[in-house]
Amino acid sequence: MKRRTLLAGLAGASALPMLGAPAIGQAAGVKIGLITTQSGPNAGLGREMVDGFNLGLRHAGGRLGGAATELVLGDDQFRPDAGKALAERMVQRDRVDIVTGVIFSNIMLAMADTVLRDRRGVFFINSNAGPSELAGKDCHPNFFSVSWQNDNTHEAMGQHMTNANIRRVYLMTPNYPAGRDALAGFKRFFKGEIAGEVYTQLGQTDYAAELAALRAARPDATYIFYPGGMGVAYIRQYGQLGLMQSIPLFAPSFSADQTILPGVGEAAIGMFSSTFWSESLGNPQNERFVRDFEASYNRIPSPYAAQSYDTAMLIDSALKATNGSIADKNAFRNAVRAANFNSVRGPFKFNANHFPIQNYYLTQIGRDERGRLVNQMRGVIFSAHGDAYAAQCRMRNA
Amino acid sequence: MTALLFLEQTLNGLQLGVTLFLMAAGLTLVFGIMNMVNLAHGSLYMMGAFFAATFVGWTGSFFLALPLAVAATFVLGLAVETLALRTLYGRDHLDQVLATFGLILFFNELVKIVWGPVSIFMDVPKALSGRVELIPGAPYPVYRLAVLAVGLAVAAGLWWLIARTRTGMLIRAGASNREMVGALGVDIKRLYTLVFALGAALAALAGVMAGPIYVVEIGMGDSMLIKTFVVIVIGGIGSIRGAFVAALIVGTVDTFGRVLPAQFGLPAAIAEMAIYILMAAVLFWKPAGLFGGRA
Numbered sequence: 001m002k003r004r005t006l007l008a009g010l011a012g013a014s015a016l017p018m019l020g021a022p023a024i025g026q027a028a029g030v031k032i033g034l035i036t037t038q039s040g041p042n043a044g045l046g047r048e049m050v051d052g053f054n055l056g057l058r059h060a061g062g063r064l065g066g067a068a069t070e071l072v073l074g075d076d077q078f079r080p081d082a083g084k085a086l087a088e089r090m091v092q093r094d095r096v097d098i099v100t101g102v103i104f105s106n107i108m109l110a111m112a113d114t115v116l117r118d119r120r121g122v123f124f125i126n127s128n129a130g131p132s133e134l135a136g137k138d139c140h141p142n143f144f145s146v147s148w149q150n151d152n153t154h155e156a157m158g159q160h161m162t163n164a165n166i167r168r169v170y171l172m173t174p175n176y177p178a179g180r181d182a183l184a185g186f187k188r189f190f191k192g193e194i195a196g197e198v199y200t201q202l203g204q205t206d207y208a209a210e211l212a213a214l215r216a217a218r219p220d221a222t223y224i225f226y227p228g229g230m231g232v233a234y235i236r237q238y239g240q241l242g243l244m245q246s247i248p249l250f251a252p253s254f255s256a257d258q259t260i261l262p263g264v265g266e267a268a269i270g271m272f273s274s275t276f277w278s279e280s281l282g283n284p285q286n287e288r289f290v291r292d293f294e295a296s297y298n299r300i301p302s303p304y305a306a307q308s309y310d311t312a313m314l315i316d317s318a319l320k321a322t323n324g325s326i327a328d329k330n331a332f333r334n335a336v337r338a339a340n341f342n343s344v345r346g347p348f349k350f351n352a353n354h355f356p357i358q359n360y361y362l363t364q365i366g367r368d369e370r371g372r373l374v375n376q377m378r379g380v381i382f383s384a385h386g387d388a389y390a391a392q393c394r395m396r397n398a
Numbered sequence: 399m400t401a402l403l404f405l406e407q408t409l410n411g412l413q414l415g416v417t418l419f420l421m422a423a424g425l426t427l428v429f430g431i432m433n434m435v436n437l438a439h440g441s442l443y444m445m446g447a448f449f450a451a452t453f454v455g456w457t458g459s460f461f462l463a464l465p466l467a468v469a470a471t472f473v474l475g476l477a478v479e480t481l482a483l484r485t486l487y488g489r490d491h492l493d494q495v496l497a498t499f500g501l502i503l504f505f506n507e508l509v510k511i512v513w514g515p516v517s518i519f520m521d522v523p524k525a526l527s528g529r530v531e532l533i534p535g536a537p538y539p540v541y542r543l544a545v546l547a548v549g550l551a552v553a554a555g556l557w558w559l560i561a562r563t564r565t566g567m568l569i570r571a572g573a574s575n576r577e578m579v580g581a582l583g584v585d586i587k588r589l590y591t592l593v594f595a596l597g598a599a600l601a602a603l604a605g606v607m608a609g610p611i612y613v614v615e616i617g618m619g620d621s622m623l624i625k626t627f628v629v630i631v632i633g634g635i636g637s638i639r640g641a642f643v644a645a646l647i648v649g650t651v652d653t654f655g656r657v658l659p660a661q662f663g664l665p666a667a668i669a670e671m672a673i674y675i676l677m678a679a680v681l682f683w684k685p686a687g688l689f690g691g692r693a
Contacts, residue, residue: 038515039506039507039510040506040616041615041617041618043510043515043616044514044515046515047515047516175667175670196660198660198666200666201669201670203620203621205612205613205618205621206414208410208413208542208653209407209410209411209653209654209657210656212403212406212407212410212657213657213660215536216403228517229517229613229615229618232613232615233611233612233613236610236611236613240522240527240529240539240541240611241529241537241539242529242537259516262516262518262519263516263517263518263519263615265519265521
């Protein structure tokens with residue numbers, strides 16, 4: 001069976017000579033398994049992960065840290081069982097050194113053991129899902145999250161809405177682990193009153209009934225966590241009912257980023273969101289990332305792409321420190337932990353539980369100079385913010 | 399729940415119900431007449447929406463795009479029936495489920511290749527973009543009322559087609575005894591193709607109208623399909639009248655099932671179960687469904 005591999009050589013012809021077996025004294029190279037969702041309604045998110053990583057690889061000259069880099073792509077089909085089977089194949093047959101790219105927490109939790117318990121010492125440097133389990137009691141020396149802990153983005157909006165003195169908030173999310181994490185995170189920092197807390201079905205796209213109940217509850221504002229197509233449907237129906245002005249809508253970046261905005265259209269203008277990164281964040285590495293991403297893929301990147309790009313840059317920095325070798329696991333782990341790279345989000349370092357300590361920003365949706373919908377910066381909510389689970393983590397010395 | 403909110407939710411339930419009916423009408427005919435389980439019915443709903451989004455882009459008008467998309471899906475239905483499904487009528491249901499599941503994967507991948515993996519935008523037509531205050535204090539989107547009206551009009555049209563025309567007579571005959579219809583010299587193959595394409599067109603109509611409210615994305619028909627199967631099982635397989643009544647019941651039960659449990663502090667999972675509990679209850683007392691002729 002032909003493997004779906006994408007060699008780094010695609011990014012630059014310079015890498016092609018590395019296809020052959022490594023000569024003695026040369027770095028053995030690094031093999032990275034990128035497992036993400038590439039089919040079904042969430043395929044757009046997977047495309048962001050793949051394109052972001054590939055751009056990072058290209059910026060690193062096709063060789064992360066100077067090591068011959070092979071990228072193995074896999075589609076988890078948005079199914080935990082398929083994700084686990086894929087992880088087994090990549091770890092045991094393809095013998096990858098690093099696994100990354102997983103978007104959904106339920107899929108990641110299904111495969112985490114397979115990756116982390118392998119005797120070769122495989123690293124899981126993930127670029128999206130950040131479930132509380134792996135941040136707290138199940139933290140692992142070989143696990144790193146380059147994105148955030150699931151609660152973080154929601155905590156930021158909870159804090160902002162407290163700061164803005166908004167009193168009664170209505171909460172809505174799909175009924176699944178990340179949805180419950182989201183509202184737990186929001187409520188950790190929101191000090192006002194909860195006017196309602198509604199859990200809808202995962203994948204639901206008709207919200208007429210729930211929105212009628214919301215309007216009847218007369219809250220001051222609404223906070224939602226609806227990623228992907230659910231977010232598109234929700235925001236449009238919110239606008240169609242004429243609620244945008246009377247009951248302002250607040251959301252995390254997952255419901256306001258570039259995977260959502262083209263589907264929502266004008267209805268989203270004015271909506272506030274919280275995020276660790278935005279396409280309009282001004283720092284040199286981010287300006288380069290956004291410019292080159294647009295030039296390559298003809299669209300504005302989303303946070304998913306930024307996370308995946310940063311993961312490539314982080315691995316690049318770690319391999320540079322180890323002279324392109326991942327053979328010494330302790331040396332590589334220490335190099336990753338040092339996080340000695342320029343993140344597109346600005347300041348970045350790892351907490352004791354290997355989750356990020358970073359800033360969270362408030363953005364608002366408006367138009368850029370070309371009339372496209374973008375998330376514009378409106379300020380910093382948290383500076384150097386960690387997560388609530390780090391204290392429960394007893395990191396073993398591996 | 400106040401009386402006014404109750405009214406508004408009933409309206410929401412009926413609107414969901416007529417959308418389900420458009421899906422169920424085609425599915426129940428195909429199931430009833432050809433004895434064919436077609437899981438790819440949701441894909442036709444999706445194709446209708448994607449065609450419409452494209453035609454809106456080309457013509458700039460939703461009202462032109464709607465008939466074009468329905469016609470395009472009708473033709474697509476003809477092609478799917480002729481090329482893929484015709485060979486499956488004699489097979490058992492498991493083969494049909496496998497083959498039509500394959501069609502779902504085929505159409506999902508096709509959409510990804512042609513339209514890309516991200517949801518695409520389809521706006522509510524300007525003429526229907528406002529709200530009316532039918533119920534005091536609860537302005538209701540005109541577009542949703544239009545969907546309700548179209549759904550009821552199509553239901554009336556289908557009733558006329560089935561009950562008052564020669565084609566309808568053959569469809570009814572086919573639903574109750576297909577061998578006999580064939581033995582009497584009716585070109586059953588042509589009837590099958592026509593019924594399938596008609597079902598495809600109705601699914602497309604549902605998809606087009608759903609486009610501006612929900613989201614035009616890969617796999618958008620899958621969740622509709624499951625509810626649609628519940629509708630045709632409750633209504634009785636092969637019965638258009640059953641599909642209509644059951645669709646309105648399922649739409650209303652689903653709508654209230656989603657908001658009532660929260661009011662009484664019950665877990666959200668109840669909402670997901672409501673229509674299945676209803677289906678189980680109907681099957682217990684009426685195993686052939688509410689209007690099912692055959693057991």
